[in-house]
Amino acid sequence: MLSRVADSLYWMSRYMERTDGILRMLKVNHHSSQDDREGFTWRPVLQIFSTLEEEKIREIEYDGPKVMNYMVVDRNNPDSVVNMVTRSRENARSVQDNITKELWQSLNGFYHKMRQDKLEHALRTEDPMTVLDSLVRQCMLYYGVADSTMFRGEGFGFMNIGKYLERAIQSAEILDGRFSNLSYDMEKPTDTTYWKHLLLSVSGYALYLKRYRSGFEARNVVDQVLFNIDFPRSVLYSLNQLQRYFSRMKDDRNTEGYAKVDFVIGKVRSKVQYSDVQSVSRVGLHPYLKEITSDCYEIGNTLNQYYFANS
Numbered sequence: 001m002l003s004r005v006a007d008s009l010y011w012m013s014r015y016m017e018r019t020d021g022i023l024r025m026l027k028v029n030h031h032s033s034q035d036d037r038e039g040f041t042w043r044p045v046l047q048i049f050s051t052l053e054e055e056k057i058r059e060i061e062y063d064g065p066k067v068m069n070y071m072v073v074d075r076n077n078p079d080s081v082v083n084m085v086t087r088s089r090e091n092a093r094s095v096q097d098n099i100t101k102e103l104w105q106s107l108n109g110f111y112h113k114m115r116q117d118k119l120e121h122a123l124r125t126e127d128p129m130t131v132l133d134s135l136v137r138q139c140m141l142y143y144g145v146a147d148s149t150m151f152r153g154e155g156f157g158f159m160n161i162g163k164y165l166e167r168a169i170q171s172a173e174i175l176d177g178r179f180s181n182l183s184y185d186m187e188k189p190t191d192t193t194y195w196k197h198l199l200l201s202v203s204g205y206a207l208y209l210k211r212y213r214s215g216f217e218a219r220n221v222v223d224q225v226l227f228n229i230d231f232p233r234s235v236l237y238s239l240n241q242l243q244r245y246f247s248r249m250k251d252d253r254n255t256e257g258y259a260k261v262d263f264v265i266g267k268v269r270s271k272v273q274y275s276d277v278q279s280v281s282r283v284g285l286h287p288y289l290k291e292i293t294s295d296c297y298e299i300g301n302t303l304n305q306y307y308f309a310n311s
Helices: 003-035 043-049 056-061 064-072 081-094 101-114 117-125 128-149 153-180 192-199 205-211 218-227 235-247 253-274 275-283 285-306
Strands: none
Touching: 003 043, 003 064, 003 081, 003 128, 003 153, 003 192, 043 056, 043 153, 056 064, 056 153, 064 081, 064 117, 064 128, 081 101, 101 253, 117 128, 153 192, 153 218, 153 235, 153 285, 192 205, 192 218, 205 218, 218 235, 218 275, 235 253, 253 285, 275 285
16 A cells, blocks of 8 residues: 555544544533533643643633634634544545545535534534534444445555554543643542543443442543553553554565554553553553653654655
């Protein structure tokens, strides 16, 4: 496969995964803002999914409609949903011969939905949850079409490499952002709704209730989001899938590149696989999460260097 094609498929998938993450966190935060109107802040969304300076965050962190507009339909915000979907579509358009017609149609339909003027009006005047739900369904349509129509070749592999790398980074950053409010103290008593909203933002609430019968505890939340191999948005699950799809890329034509990327994937995967909540608490949750995130970005940089056109 041409490096240009691999690069486009990889970024198409990363942008869609980021889109899904933004929308889910906006949904959870909107719901949370209705429960706690006085003390609620949109800061976690802005810190994790935007590149705004601290001064700009302070200006809008208590203004839900402004944050919603900025993160969903503001074309001047490079991190908004409309721009993520646009970039994903641009990548897909450049490699239409390597994706199915159905996948292109689902992504193209999402793009045109995001460009409609009535979407911005609906966010302003109607229930934002209805708008966000409709956009999340577009993401689900994309995932379902990709899974049910794409040929299981190199292209599908690079799509999943992008998807799971982005997912691992997101889960680590969401956990880091939420625990920063608690000074990374896993023993600090916290209202159960705090943990509920954190778990909902990574679609892990239902699984948590089934697995941890003792109630909401910080250590259990960390365990699920980092180490639960049955939770599809945990860091370890994402890294396992990343290694699974990358292992299929082994080729005699690029042995050096394969070895380099395989090494950095194996390094971070082993670091997570052979850790637990106790060992994380000894080194500190924040340094641990920062190291994992940095290692994930190293994977992306190494892929750029050895596999993609823009190295």
